[in-house]
Amino acid sequence: MAQTILEAGWLQYVKGNIIFGIKWTEGSGYEVQEFNTHEFINGVSTPMVCRFRKYDTIEDSILDHGKLLSFTRYKSVITSKTYKKSCQNVDNSGCCTDGSTLKN
DSSP: OOHHHHTTTTTTTTTTBBBOOOOOOTTTSSSEEEEEEEETTTTEEEEEEEEEEEEESHHHHHHHHHHHHTTGGGGGHTTSHHHHHHHHHHHHOOOOGGGGOOOO
């Protein structure tokens, strides 16, 4: 839920039913859509155009997020004992470009 709050501003900024900000990759099984966004590169907010997965519904976005978290890469997120450790492990897994959101 916290990721949705950060990515979609409490669902105020939902485009293409993307509520988790999952990037599009070749072979993902989803159509691609491009949006202007900012990524943090070396701690600096950098404007760029990024490719995201396009979902038919918000439910599809939620289901895809669940699939993503089942990857070995995110095992530490799922097995974390506290929410703080889970959030830190999301960053450690390479999911975040803005680590400043994890400092609190």
